[in-house]
Amino acid sequence: MLSIRGLRAGVEGKTILKGIDLEVHAGEVHAVMGPNGSGKSTLAQVLAGHPAYTVTAGEVSYLGQDLLAMPPEERARAGIFLAFQYPVEIPGVSNAAFLKAAVNEVRTRRGMEELDAMEFLEQLEGKLALVEMDRSFINRPVNEGFSGGEKKRNEILQLAVLEPVLAILDETDSGLDIDALRVVAHGINRLRRPDNAMILVTHYQRILQYVEPDRVHVLFDGRLVRSGGKELAVELERKGYDWIRDEVAATQPVS
Amino acid sequence: MSTTSRNALEAVAGREYKWGFVSDIEADTLPPGLDEDVVRLISAKKQEPQFMLDWRLRAYRHWAKLERTAGEPRWANITYPAIDYQKIVYYSAPKRQGTGPTSLDEVDPKLLETFDKLGIPLVEQKRLAGVAVDAVFDSVSVATTFKEKLAELGIVFCSFSEAVQNHPELVQKYLGSVVPYTDNFYAALNSAVFSDGSFCYIPRGVRCPMELSTYFRINTAGSGQFERTLIVADEGSYVSYLEGCTAPMRDENQLHAAVVELVALEGAQIKYSTVQNWYAGDAEGRGGIFNFVTKRGKCAGRRARISWTQVETGSAITWKYPSVVLQGDESVGEFYSVALTVNRQQADTGTKMIHVGKNTKSTIVSKGISAGHGNNTYRGLVKILPRASAARNYTQCDSLLLGDRCGAHTFPYIEVGNASSTAEHEASTSKISDEQLFYCKQRGLSPENAVSLIINGFCKEVFKNLPMEFAVEASKLLGVSLEGSIG
Numbered sequence: 001m002l003s004i005r006g007l008r009a010g011v012e013g014k015t016i017l018k019g020i021d022l023e024v025h026a027g028e029v030h031a032v033m034g035p036n037g038s039g040k041s042t043l044a045q046v047l048a049g050h051p052a053y054t055v056t057a058g059e060v061s062y063l064g065q066d067l068l069a070m071p072p073e074e075r076a077r078a079g080i081f082l083a084f085q086y087p088v089e090i091p092g093v094s095n096a097a098f099l100k101a102a103v104n105e106v107r108t109r110r111g112m113e114e115l116d117a118m119e120f121l122e123q124l125e126g127k128l129a130l131v132e133m134d135r136s137f138i139n140r141p142v143n144e145g146f147s148g149g150e151k152k153r154n155e156i157l158q159l160a161v162l163e164p165v166l167a168i169l170d171e172t173d174s175g176l177d178i179d180a181l182r183v184v185a186h187g188i189n190r191l192r193r194p195d196n197a198m199i200l201v202t203h204y205q206r207i208l209q210y211v212e213p214d215r216v217h218v219l220f221d222g223r224l225v226r227s228g229g230k231e232l233a234v235e236l237e238r239k240g241y242d243w244i245r246d247e248v249a250a251t252q253p254v255s
Numbered sequence: 256m257s258t259t260s261r262n263a264l265e266a267v268a269g270r271e272y273k274w275g276f277v278s279d280i281e282a283d284t285l286p287p288g289l290d291e292d293v294v295r296l297i298s299a300k301k302q303e304p305q306f307m308l309d310w311r312l313r314a315y316r317h318w319a320k321l322e323r324t325a326g327e328p329r330w331a332n333i334t335y336p337a338i339d340y341q342k343i344v345y346y347s348a349p350k351r352q353g354t355g356p357t358s359l360d361e362v363d364p365k366l367l368e369t370f371d372k373l374g375i376p377l378v379e380q381k382r383l384a385g386v387a388v389d390a391v392f393d394s395v396s397v398a399t400t401f402k403e404k405l406a407e408l409g410i411v412f413c414s415f416s417e418a419v420q421n422h423p424e425l426v427q428k429y430l431g432s433v434v435p436y437t438d439n440f441y442a443a444l445n446s447a448v449f450s451d452g453s454f455c456y457i458p459r460g461v462r463c464p465m466e467l468s469t470y471f472r473i474n475t476a477g478s479g480q481f482e483r484t485l486i487v488a489d490e491g492s493y494v495s496y497l498e499g500c501t502a503p504m505r506d507e508n509q510l511h512a513a514v515v516e517l518v519a520l521e522g523a524q525i526k527y528s529t530v531q532n533w534y535a536g537d538a539e540g541r542g543g544i545f546n547f548v549t550k551r552g553k554c555a556g557r558r559a560r561i562s563w564t565q566v567e568t569g570s571a572i573t574w575k576y577p578s579v580v581l582q583g584d585e586s587v588g589e590f591y592s593v594a595l596t597v598n599r600q601q602a603d604t605g606t607k608m609i610h611v612g613k614n615t616k617s618t619i620v621s622k623g624i625s626a627g628h629g630n631n632t633y634r635g636l637v638k639i640l641p642r643a644s645a646a647r648n649y650t651q652c653d654s655l656l657l658g659d660r661c662g663a664h665t666f667p668y669i670e671v672g673n674a675s676s677t678a679e680h681e682a683s684t685s686k687i688s689d690e691q692l693f694y695c696k697q698r699g700l701s702p703e704n705a706v707s708l709i710i711n712g713f714c715k716e717v718f719k720n721l722p723m724e725f726a727v728e729a730s731k732l733l734g735v736s737l738e739g740s741i742g
Contacts, residue, residue: 048697051689076699088694092712098698101708105699141712158698 001026001197002166007058009046015056016042018222024166027194031208031233032201034219035241040201041085043219044170048082049075062166077109079165083155083172090142095154098142099124099161106162127160131187149180156187167198173207185210205237220244284347284478289340291315294447297346301416301450306427314436314446321440328440331603332632332664333572335545343510344478345448389414389453389469401465411456412467415483418454425456429487433516433553433580441512441547445481449514452482457492466722468497479510486516488523490556495526495722508571512547521556521583526564528721533569540599543571550577554586562589564720567602576634578607581615581643588617591717596629596661605635610643610676619650622714625661632664641672648678655713656686657706
């Protein structure tokens with residue numbers, strides 16, 4: 001589904017990703033872990049097409065298409081979804097109106113008819129239950145005045161409504177208390193399907209206790225330095241990132 | 256700001272003007288120029304009673320004196336070439352066969368076609384149920400729909416000319432009672448030469464069952480449009496009034512100097528909504544309407560209520576301050592405004608809330624959007640007189656800048672004359688952030704739709720005060736899909 005080769009990217013002339021290789025297949029959940037500043041969020045933003053980041057080398061193929069050549073809205077319509085670490089507020093625009101606009105953009109691209117207001121609300125009801133959100137939520141302006149946990153749950157609601165092919169969750173677990181984490185994780189599990197895939201970008205192993213990954217990767221200083229099964233996450237949690245730092249230092253010549 | 260987001264902003268801001276066509280209609284047009292004879296001629300053409308002619312002449316003499324001495328008001332934050340008042344045509348009316356139409360069947364089909372093209376079908380069966388229209392073409396009213404139905408309730412809704420003929424006592428009593436001809440330069444000019452407009456009287460205790468509206472269309476080249484609207488809501492009555500405007504695209508500027516007077520007696524409520532979309536000129540600032548308008552309402556009795564809602568998207572220059580004089584105790588004044596300036600448009604607009612009565616309350620919500628080289632100014636006065644004890648005002652004034660070549664300015668004046676009153680003022684200036692745009696795009700929205708959505712959200716507090724039909728039109732004008740139709 002997604003094939004990343006030799007990806008180098010940065011912001012304002014500073015290289016952050018220094019050659020990433022990653023294969024994601026349908027039905028898989030990948031966890032990308034790493035310490036602060038290792039480039040986790042950059043990877044998520046680059047895949048979604050944030051204009052602030054510049055790709056300097058490498059290629060990304062998504063469902064056979066050159067992902068890097070597509071503008072962000074095309075990527076979204078083709079099924080790439082980014083759950084933001086810091087979702088922005090859009091004052092005056094209700095959650096419902098925003099989601100309806102988004103759903104219909106995606107449906108149009110997929111050759112489906114646009115939903116009218118009633119059909120849309122009907123669909124939305126079921127998804128609200130999934131993330132244990134109150135109905136009043138959908139009439140509030142997008143993210144405005146939301147608590148941190150509400151913002152994260154709202155991202156999962158959008159994920160549920162838009163039914164993407166590849167979901168990238170950027171530190172969706174950070175800042176959540178244990179109840180909110182369980183709700184979010186439950187939502188994610190319910191959305192796992194054989195025909196879609198997810199990349200969980202996270203600092204902590206915590207969420208992986210609820211969402212079982214197929215593959216775990218460790219991102220360090222812009223490179224994926226370790227890949228393994230879910231046991232790698234447990235090892236990381238036990239030993240901390242210093243262990244990786246020491247190992248990387250040992251295997252790489254000092255430059 | 257990134258290139259793609261700038262392009263999106265320009266796509267939204269640079270939307271085409273769809274109403275710029277000219278209708279080929281034979282007109283009865285006076286030669287350009289203004290003197291006492293022109294004023295007399297206009298009055299004579301309209302077969303006006305003596306009191307009208309006298310009033311016009313007093314207005315003309317006042318204007319002529321102003322023109323010789325102080326000239327036009329110069330305090331607004333706008334620049335434009337000098338207007339030669341002797342080059343303007345002060346009267347232009349579609350030529351009539353015989354004595355003029357008495358029913359819609361007799362209206363020139365070309366006129367009906369023009370209004371059809373503007374989306375204002377005058378044939379009553381085709382009208383949206385619940386909206387009565389007075390259509391003003393150049394200087395005169397060409398048709399008023401649903402007149403008979405309204406008359407059954409005692410509501411008078413007709414052209415100003417007809418009101419002068421059929422209800423001279425009401426006209427004489429209220430004309431100039433809110434905006435005297437001495438009020439300002441353009442009000443004096445309008446009082447001297449206005450040729451038509453709409454008149455509306457709602458009798459005591461009557462709730463007007465439909466939206467009343469006037470649709471203004473400038474057609475003839477070189478003509479000014481000077482219409483006058485007078486709405487009187489008697490005790491305990493209610494009316495919602497809409498006003499729309501368009502004009503052909505022309506390279507030269509055209510002057511529009513209207514006066515609107517509202518009178519709300521005890522317990523009466525008037526809602527006045529405007530979607531102003533006069534031709535704004537082209538990207539280089541050629542052509543467009545100079546819109547110098549005086550709009551004021553008087554809450555004459557206790558608990559009277561007047562709301563102005565305006566969406567100003569057109570005109571090369573907008574100079575307009577719909578105001579409320581809160582004379583009756585416990586009366587309420589409201590002003591909700593969206594002003595959009597793109598290309599080289601300039602808007603200096605706002606409101607005046609004059610608190611005279613006790614426990615009076617006013618609310619001002621102003622949203623200015625500037626794009627391209629547009630220049631947007633909010634100018635407001637909140638004046639609470641010493642005797643207006645326990646008066647309250649709340650003002651919110653927000654500006655949104657699209658791009659880096661436009662301007663937003665705010666000039667709020669607040670004068671509080673007693674210690675028991677409160678005035679609150681909140682203001683903000685913001686830009687659409689790249690993060691907001693990216694968030695929308697990441698959800699699949701095109702850059703244009705993303706900008707529209709964000710602008711629509713910014714204007715929501717104003718749009719929600721518009722009647723449904725107008726909210727849709729206002730949204731479309733800003734190039735946006737309707738937010739708030741669900742949920």
